[in-house]
Amino acid sequence: MHQVRCAASHASTSSAAASSSSSPRLPAATDISSTANPYIKHCVKLRESSRYRQQQRRLLLVGQTLLSELAEEAGPSLDILVLFLRPGTDLPPGITAERVITVSDSVMKKLTGLEEAAGVQVVAELALPQYVDLQSWSRTSAHSSTSSSSNAAAAGSHQAAAGPQQQQQQQQLQRLLVLEAVQDPGNLGTLLRCAAAFGWDAVWLLPGCCDPFNDKALRASRGAALRWPLAAGSLQELLELVQQRGMLLLAAHPEDPLQQQPGSSPGDVKGVDALSGSNTASAGKQQQQQQPVCLVLGTEGAGLSDEVLAVATPLAVPMSGRMESLNVGVAGAILMFALSEGLQQLLGRLQQLGQVRGPDHDTQ
Template identity: 35%
Template sequence: MQCPNQFLMLPTHHSLPLMNFPDFQTKSSSFCSWNRIPKIHHGPKAYHGFYVENASKKMLPFPPKVKNITSTSNPFVKHCVKLRLSSSYRYLHGSVLVVGAILDRPIIECLLVLDNSHIPEEIDYPSVHIIRVNSVVMSKLSGVQSNDSVHVIALVRFPTTFHVASDNLLEEDCRKWFSFPHRILVLDGIQDPGNLGTLLRSATAFRWGGVLLLPGCCDPFNEKALRAGRGASFQIQIITGNWTHIETLRKEFQMKMLAGHPSISDKLNPVLKLSKELADSLAELPLCLVLGSEGTGLSETSKSSCELVSIPMAGEFESLNVSVAGGIFMYMLQPENHVTI
């Protein structure tokens, strides 16, 4: 098991404006905390419109110089904890709490460092707001009880590589979703954050062009997804959308549609076997690979819209964990030559 305090440096992305944080110099904070936020679900409509517009309205300059926080009742601490726990709150504010990982400076809003802990040399002091916290506050912020396991927490903005596709998006705009749409991973109802994070990590490692999340997937900025992905949520291009967006993408780039499926054949849609020969025959073709959840598998739309492909296995096993299967699929189908278009 990897220590969550291990530092991770990620590529630079353009940043969003700074968000609204508490004014620590006053007893009555100028920070407006939303105590009642409607429950929303991950999907193309979930974080569009109302939430995005209100997040932009709440963007204000960073608070005055604050160097230490010693109380868990501090409004900024409560704000950070809510960012870690609440998906809707994260999307409302456009910020993520990353425990134990250092991301590139342009998207860092604030760095919370445990008292007497070393500040990484990569951090530029003038441009990064650093706040020292004690072990009690650090435990509250991280959700980890061991004081020795987490020394640094970064409050970061959503990366520009993340986009929520709107229902009224024009077809030609799909070219802006992915810089390299030769290999796109589509996740269909992946609810387990550990599996989703691992799949994002594998897609990044095997140079896939991006990931499209269908409705029912968990939040890619969920703390468990971030931990499993080791920062992949900030590196690979991620789009949330639905099958209308996939169809737009397919038509625009003439993409072949594949879906991972157990080896049990469907009379209406026979299952191909993953092999080097199959991978070689698809090497020059842009494609989408759809993976379904372990519990319910592929949706009917996914099964009817794709050619089904299985991983040959010995013994009586019919399927693998989706993150394991996804890693095998993405390795076999990875682009041989990565060229940015």
């Protein structure tokens, strides 16, 4: 069953809350052709400055594809303040805004900050999402799912048959991604996108991370920062949550457990396969009994802080090639996939294909 997950409470705030006393009034004009227009300058500053975004409680989203995907998932809760369109561009289906303004090519280029902005037809000013409180968070309250009518009926009958204990387990925080001092917006956006793609429940940002609503981060995440539960806080607050939820705290580590240095303990660093398991026959049972996981990733250069490494179990991606380490976006994607249901599903699928197409199978 395909699931579309979004956090409605995270994806929107009211217009009143988004507009502070110092925020500029929404423009009355329906056409803007000058890059010197005060409201255009305001929007450019939203794109360029994290502090200004926080002050104004607004952000700028560039591109119709991202906006349409966000609107499809968030629905009426999506709060679009101003929609900027090129001349002759139709309003995207299912999208409404308090103001719709046609802008010249030079203004559109100024808004996007791109050297080649000819392909961009839409830019939107949105209310800045709020971070979620994971202490009271549950999957049923933050995520919604859509499916075909047959799948929905099957899911409904399964839920009806599930007892109270199983329903309570379905609401628990099962997989939490934590980022520490990830300052590159491309890497941070990639990790948010992978967390959403692999079904991780939420992302926690420790101090030192770049702004997830940075223009580059939004593009790299395909808008995941706007429709996926994001939390932010200190390491101490994270540890309290981990203890409260009974989670296994893992720390991504560059050392390969298959190539231990002399004098080191083989059990110090665990490989992905040690935690994910490879027995596809019991994959479903293993998944039900799996302990909730909290995975912490750090910067590619400095890695994780000593404070994190002191309280977490190191976890590495085994590598047989001649590379010292992987980019944090790549390593994080591998670890998240390996620790998710996706790995077991893939192994099960490969097993099924092996039964159908053995080494001597005639494809003719």
